[in-house]
Amino acid sequence: MNPTELFNILALLKVEGVGDIVAKKLINHCGSAENVFNSKSQSLKSIDGIGAVLIKNLKDKSIFEKAERELRFIENEKISILYYQNDDYPNKLKHCIDGPVLLFGSGNLNFENRKIISIVGTREVTSHGVDFCKKLIEDLAIFNPIIVSGFAYGVDIVAHQAAMENKLQTIGVLAHGLNQVYPKVHKKYVAKMEENGGFLTEFWSNSNPDKENFVRRNRIVAGMSEATVVIESAEKGGSLITAIMANDYNRDVFAVPGRTSDKYSQGCNNLIKTQRANLMTSAADLVYILNWEIASHTHNDKAVIQKQLFISLDIDEQKVYDYLQRNGKQLLDIIALECDFPIFRISTLLLNMELKGVIRPLPGKLFEAI
Secondary structure, three states, X not given: OOHHHHHHHHHHHOOOOOOHHHHHHHHHHHOOHHHHHHOOHHHHHOOOOOOHHHHHHOOOOHHHHHHHHHHHHHHHOOOEEEEOOOOOOOHHHHOOOOOOOEEEEEEEOOOOOOOEEEEEOOOOOOHHHHHHHHHHHHHHHHHOOEEEEOOOOOHHHHHHHHHHHOOOOEEEEOOOOOOOOOOHHHHHHHHHHHHOEEEEEOOOOOOOOOHHHHHHHHHHHHHOOOEEEEOOOOOOOHHXXXXXXXXXXXXXXXXXXXXXXXXXXXXXXXXXXXXXXEEOOOHHHHHHHHOOOHHHOOEOOEOOOOOOOOOOOXXXXXXXXXXXXXXXXXXXXXXXXXXXXXXXXXXXXXXXXXXXXXXXXXXXXXXXXX
């Protein structure tokens, strides 16, 4: 994007009464932000929802001074710009009506043909939540997904750390400008995250981590992801807002259940109870519902599945393997029925067997022994 185009977009976003939805409406009608400023009042009035007050605000000269200051910051700090009409913008976020017109980024971001999941939860994460999050990301690493979270305390930073440990791209969506780090104690993770992934924000360099900003950034976390996973949450919390937004965007939501007496399982249990989230007991649940296929993925440009020379199957896995050997290709539901396992259990067994290289998935939720 050239500096003039960016300057005009920045100026448009500073017009009083212009948010992301109105800005997109104006740009789509006029062709560009520059054309918006050059259009005649009569032409702008023909746009649904655009009135005299907003047209008057477009004449405010101070917006160009603010845009100039931000443009200097972007150029000096070599900030990446992701524009909603460009290919490098997160694809799923393009389809969200209130998705940001601009995203500011730092690090090495690559969304091309990648699966993206967001992992959120309480800032007061328990040891059980930490263990589950680490195991989940370790098991999903074979699919090489991008792990998105909010770079906050608790579940967020655990997810980022686990992604880095498994050499996965991870992105922190911030509630402030890229001129600062919040919380400050997480500054030690910045350089490592920017090596493979980095940070995204819609907020300008003069924005502070105010309370309302965290709610706004949650729509980016939910909107850019294929699915949102809630690890732990109290009865009320920001992660539940993210889950609700993900539902509104028609994304899959997963929640990890817990004991009814546990404070930080209340939110997850309620999401499952009200059918706003799928119950998650392992990575296999997500793989099954999203219909991810291991065979079509590579990790670090190397084959990720190699059939082992000496394969150890437990009793349940052996039962499934023997059934597939006798009967050939079978549907997942039929395997569960004939082998007498519930669906959630057979999903886990099939994923483990796939990782061991003894079965393979086929289109239409079919599986066969190798």
